[in-house]
Amino acid sequence: MESISDFVQYLVSSLSVGGLYALMALGLVIVYGISQLINFAYGELIMVAGYGLLIFGRSWLPWLIVAVMSILCAIIFALGMDQIAFKPVRNASPTTMLITSFAVSTLLQNIALLFISPRPRAPRLPSIFVKSVEVVGIRVKIVDVIALAVSIVALIALQIFLRKSIVGLSLRAAADDFTMTRLVGVNANKVIATAFAISGLLAGIVALFWIGRIGQVLPTVGFQPVLIAFIASVVGGLSSIKGAVLGGYILGFLTIGLQTWLPQDVNAYRDAIMFAIVIVMLLVRPEGLIRPAFSRETR
Amino acid sequence: MTQTTGNAAESLIVQDLTKDFAGLRAVDGVSFTVNPGEILGLIGPNGSGKTTTINVVTGLLNITSGSVRLGSLDMTGWQPHRIARAGLARTFQIVRLFKDFTVRENVEVAAVASGNARGKVVADRADRALRQLGIFHLANTPARVLPQGEERLVEIARAIATEPRFLLLDEPGAGLNDAEIESFLPTLRRLRTDLGCGILIVDHDMRLIMNLCDRIHVLNYGKTIAEGTPGEVRREPAVIEAYLGAEEAA
Numbered sequence: 001m002e003s004i005s006d007f008v009q010y011l012v013s014s015l016s017v018g019g020l021y022a023l024m025a026l027g028l029v030i031v032y033g034i035s036q037l038i039n040f041a042y043g044e045l046i047m048v049a050g051y052g053l054l055i056f057g058r059s060w061l062p063w064l065i066v067a068v069m070s071i072l073c074a075i076i077f078a079l080g081m082d083q084i085a086f087k088p089v090r091n092a093s094p095t096t097m098l099i100t101s102f103a104v105s106t107l108l109q110n111i112a113l114l115f116i117s118p119r120p121r122a123p124r125l126p127s128i129f130v131k132s133v134e135v136v137g138i139r140v141k142i143v144d145v146i147a148l149a150v151s152i153v154a155l156i157a158l159q160i161f162l163r164k165s166i167v168g169l170s171l172r173a174a175a176d177d178f179t180m181t182r183l184v185g186v187n188a189n190k191v192i193a194t195a196f197a198i199s200g201l202l203a204g205i206v207a208l209f210w211i212g213r214i215g216q217v218l219p220t221v222g223f224q225p226v227l228i229a230f231i232a233s234v235v236g237g238l239s240s241i242k243g244a245v246l247g248g249y250i251l252g253f254l255t256i257g258l259q260t261w262l263p264q265d266v267n268a269y270r271d272a273i274m275f276a277i278v279i280v281m282l283l284v285r286p287e288g289l290i291r292p293a294f295s296r297e298t299r
Numbered sequence: 300m301t302q303t304t305g306n307a308a309e310s311l312i313v314q315d316l317t318k319d320f321a322g323l324r325a326v327d328g329v330s331f332t333v334n335p336g337e338i339l340g341l342i343g344p345n346g347s348g349k350t351t352t353i354n355v356v357t358g359l360l361n362i363t364s365g366s367v368r369l370g371s372l373d374m375t376g377w378q379p380h381r382i383a384r385a386g387l388a389r390t391f392q393i394v395r396l397f398k399d400f401t402v403r404e405n406v407e408v409a410a411v412a413s414g415n416a417r418g419k420v421v422a423d424r425a426d427r428a429l430r431q432l433g434i435f436h437l438a439n440t441p442a443r444v445l446p447q448g449e450e451r452l453v454e455i456a457r458a459i460a461t462e463p464r465f466l467l468l469d470e471p472g473a474g475l476n477d478a479e480i481e482s483f484l485p486t487l488r489r490l491r492t493d494l495g496c497g498i499l500i501v502d503h504d505m506r507l508i509m510n511l512c513d514r515i516h517v518l519n520y521g522k523t524i525a526e527g528t529p530g531e532v533r534r535e536p537a538v539i540e541a542y543l544g545a546e547e548a549a
Binding site: 171176180184 | 421
């Protein structure tokens with residue numbers, strides 16, 4: 001019985017962490033698919049939402065409202081960075097856009113450093129973030145279950161949005177052939193702004209659980225999530241939404257798996273072992289697990 | 300050089316269009332007018348600036364000098380999506396469908412973008428465009444599996460789903476066999492009568508051009524060398540020398 005309960009715990013943690021990683025990766029991929037921009041300032045959107053939790057959390061507002069406001073902040077910042085920083089370099093080379101994203105990232109981190117604090121701060125978090133429940137003898141953290149549920153709901157909602165809605169149709173078209181999409185009358189800037197808004201929304205949702213998990217927010221809080229998002233999307237395939245999701249879950253299962261089953265004295269090398277596995281995967285499938293349906297000939 | 304001016308309120312008027320690529324003048328002061336319901340052929344040897352002209356007119360390339368107007372509406376320098384919304388739709392030499400989409404989705408994107416996007420309106424418009432090209436039965440087929448002839452039709456259906464006032468076709472006959480071109484002709488003619496839109500067509504297939512066009516505009520080295528009815532153009536010495544000569548003599 002002990003081993004089964006261990007396994008269920010492992011499964012719940014992995015699915016919950018994997019779901020978060022999938023959402024992180026999606027936030028990168030949705031923008032990359034349309035504009036070929038790998039937005040490394042994505043991590044700072046998570047930071048923004050984190051500071052939202054801290055600042056709005058000092059008020060009397062119920063936590064759920066604080067959370068929604070924090071997510072809104074991430075969306076507003078995402079739209080803002082598109083308009084202010086990325087729109088002017090829209091037609092520049094991918095390298096220029098990449099460097100721009102590093103600049104935005106550094107800038108936002110330094111603003112947080114200067115105006116808030118270089119030290120970690122603990123935002124007000126509801127008690128569900130630390131509580132566990134016992135279901136038929138198996139202990140699971142409530143927050144894991146919520147994260148698992150939220151990530152699945154978000155993934156399905158995004159899929160429905162992309163498949164069924166008119167805006168989603170334009171987004172998918174733009175990801176396939178951006179120029180052609182403009183030539184049939186789709187407003188390019190609006191489509192890109194929508195992608196950034198979705199990216200901000202995902203960053204906001206991720207922030208709630210990421211910061212809920214580590215319990216504090218600091219200027220560099222976005223670094224690890226953006227790194228994970230990047231690795232997950234590269235593993236899965238950068239130009240595919242399915243790939244991002246798959247990559248996220250794979251990384252989640254790997255992380256938790258290594259954490260659970262590695263012997264104590266090897267656990268310090270967990271990340272090194274995980275990256276070694278990632279490297280092997282990329283050697284076998286350099287274009288990611290899910291390849292784009294067709295190579296992009298004309299770009 | 301003759302300059303035809305039709306009903307100026309409705310026509311697509313290209314005036315003195317010039318396009319430079321880093322010192323190379325690809326299109327040099329070309330002027331033409333496409334009237335509603337008219338089919339104008341734009342022909343010329345390879346590299347004479349035909350596709351560049353279409354690219355500038357549809358906003359894909361910046362104009363160096365000159366103007367592009369739709370009636371009294373000056374569209375010079377507009378973004379591609381605005382030009383598309385104003386009523387110019389185009390197809391490409393190499394068919395560019397959204398490969399991951401079904402035929403219907405391909406057409407729907409265009410129907411969405413051009414109007415106030417309501418689900419029902421979009422669906423109706425897409426249906427109509429598919430029916431007009433006789434490919435309604437392909438609606439749920441993935442675009443990637445289509446043979447070339449049908450890809451062409453889908454691309455045109457996508458263009459007309461924007462409810463264009465002018466349709467710009469860049470080598471619609473490229474890659475089609477004789478039989479396909481044969482069946483293509485009545486389709487294109489029907490589009491003109493059904494939609495009442497003007498068509499600008501670039502192609503190398505002389506049979507297609509001569510049979511289809513009301514007027515023909517001939518370019519060579521980016522300059523207009525002749526314009527007139529197919530009969531007139533065929534007799535123009537400059538044209539025979541530059542372009543038709545080789546084909547007709549063969």
